[in-house]
Amino acid sequence: MPPRKKSSRTSEPSSVFAVIGSDEGETKRRAKELAIELTPEQGGDFGVDTIDGMADNAEQAIHRIRQAKEAIQTLPFFGREKLVWLKSVNFLADTVTGRSAAVQEALEDLKELLSRGLPGGVRFLLSASEVDKRRSFYKALGKFAKVEQFDRIDPTRPGWEEEVQAVVHRLAAELNLTFEPEALEIFVRLAGADGRQLRNELEKIDLYLDDERTVTVQVVRALVAKSTSGVIWELGTCISKRQLGESLTLLDQLIFQGETPIGILYAAIIPTVRNLLVTNDLLLRHHLKPPQAPFYFNSILGKLPEEAIRHLPRRKDGGINAYALGLAACEAHRFKLTELIECLEACLKANIQLVTTQLEPKLVLGQLLVKIIA
Numbered sequence: 001m002p003p004r005k006k007s008s009r010t011s012e013p014s015s016v017f018a019v020i021g022s023d024e025g026e027t028k029r030r031a032k033e034l035a036i037e038l039t040p041e042q043g044g045d046f047g048v049d050t051i052d053g054m055a056d057n058a059e060q061a062i063h064r065i066r067q068a069k070e071a072i073q074t075l076p077f078f079g080r081e082k083l084v085w086l087k088s089v090n091f092l093a094d095t096v097t098g099r100s101a102a103v104q105e106a107l108e109d110l111k112e113l114l115s116r117g118l119p120g121g122v123r124f125l126l127s128a129s130e131v132d133k134r135r136s137f138y139k140a141l142g143k144f145a146k147v148e149q150f151d152r153i154d155p156t157r158p159g160w161e162e163e164v165q166a167v168v169h170r171l172a173a174e175l176n177l178t179f180e181p182e183a184l185e186i187f188v189r190l191a192g193a194d195g196r197q198l199r200n201e202l203e204k205i206d207l208y209l210d211d212e213r214t215v216t217v218q219v220v221r222a223l224v225a226k227s228t229s230g231v232i233w234e235l236g237t238c239i240s241k242r243q244l245g246e247s248l249t250l251l252d253q254l255i256f257q258g259e260t261p262i263g264i265l266y267a268a269i270i271p272t273v274r275n276l277l278v279t280n281d282l283l284l285r286h287h288l289k290p291p292q293a294p295f296y297f298n299s300i301l302g303k304l305p306e307e308a309i310r311h312l313p314r315r316k317d318g319g320i321n322a323y324a325l326g327l328a329a330c331e332a333h334r335f336k337l338t339e340l341i342e343c344l345e346a347c348l349k350a351n352i353q354l355v356t357t358q359l360e361p362k363l364v365l366g367q368l369l370v371k372i373i374a
Contacts, residue, residue, distance in 0.1 A: 015118045017125045018141050020092075021150030024129040025196020030148060031087070031127035038123050040081040047082045049074075053089030053128065058100035061091035065106040069113055072122055081121040092137065093130035107137045115144045153193040161323050162295055164188045168198060172215070175206045179215045181293065185327075186237075187220045190230035201225065231257070232264070236272040240331035244373040251365055261361035262354050269365070270347050271313075273372060275328035277340040278312055283332060290329055297326030343372045 019031040040047035049071040055061035068086045076082035091097045191201045235250040291297045350368040
């Protein structure tokens with residue numbers, strides 16, 4: 001039997017790739033990594049057609065799409081293979097340009113071209129940080145492309161800490177790093193949910209530890225960059241643990257960074273005291289043992305009747321931030337219930353002093369911390 005003639009086009013999904021997601025750092029990192037993998041060995045720079053997907057308006061977006069189509073249909077200059085990379089696309093998002101009827105029509109044409117299969121030896125890579133998932137182009141991608149998605153974890157959503165911890169576990173395993181439980185909690189709160197920031201901080205720890213592979217609380221506190229939100233969270237943690245010296249140092253740092261005293265009071269001190277008070281009362285009232293870790297507190301709340309948790313502080317969406325309450329519940333044993341009631345009254349007094357008197361704000365907050373902790 002004579003050999004079967006090879007088709008000049010291929011419908012294999014592995015010839016079309018897409019790296020998308022709202023986590024811009026991770027999306028760009030993976031797209032660059034994948035582009036290197038897909039670049040033909042013999043082609044060098046001539047084996048890659050890179051098209052800048054950043055467009056200021058609909059006319060530019062249509063031009064970029066036309067360039068991508070022409071590159072796909074142009075045979076490689078050297079060798080038999082080449083990569084076409086439509087890079088950092090911004091016209092797939094829900095923007096004025098992305099909603100343009102002309103842009104949508106051009107994307108439909110590109111979709112038809114990709115879905116029919118690419119010329120032999122041609123690979124296509126699309127990378128985009130923001131994508132409107134309601135559009136037909138996005139919905140069709142999975143049918144003809146190998147899609148990798150990196151969405152940013154939403155820190156306002158309940159349970160985001162556990163999601164980030166899972167990501168950190170995976171990234172740390174790649175570097176052969178092992179976190180102590182408390183060190184992992186502190187790392188997540190300080191580093192946040194951005195994938196690029198998580199990687200940067202882990203690589204910093206990796207270089208610092210050298211042959212030692214266990215990440216301790218001391219290492220995290222010494223190395224991980226403290227954003228304003230991270231310092232606010234750490235101040236709340238130090239208050240819960242009754243660490244006066246550390247709390248006063250963090251107060252100085254926040255004021256130095258330009259945070260307003262009233263903002264510090266409302267963002268760090270009052271929520272911490274309130275959470276300590278309600279969890280202390282809840283544990284005493286229902287004869288409960290403190291959770292061994294913050295994320296266990298959600299299961300404790302789930303066993304209580306609705307009327308027992310109706311008074312707990314809520315997020316804007318009406319849900320209970322069980323993790324934040326769990327952090328407080330783990331430390332509530334350090335305070336008496338009567339102490340916490342007095343502390344909340346002291347917060348009210350400090351609030352009035354900040355907005356109605358000429359007292360030095362730093363002095364007011366410093367005295368409040370001494371009252372709460374000492």
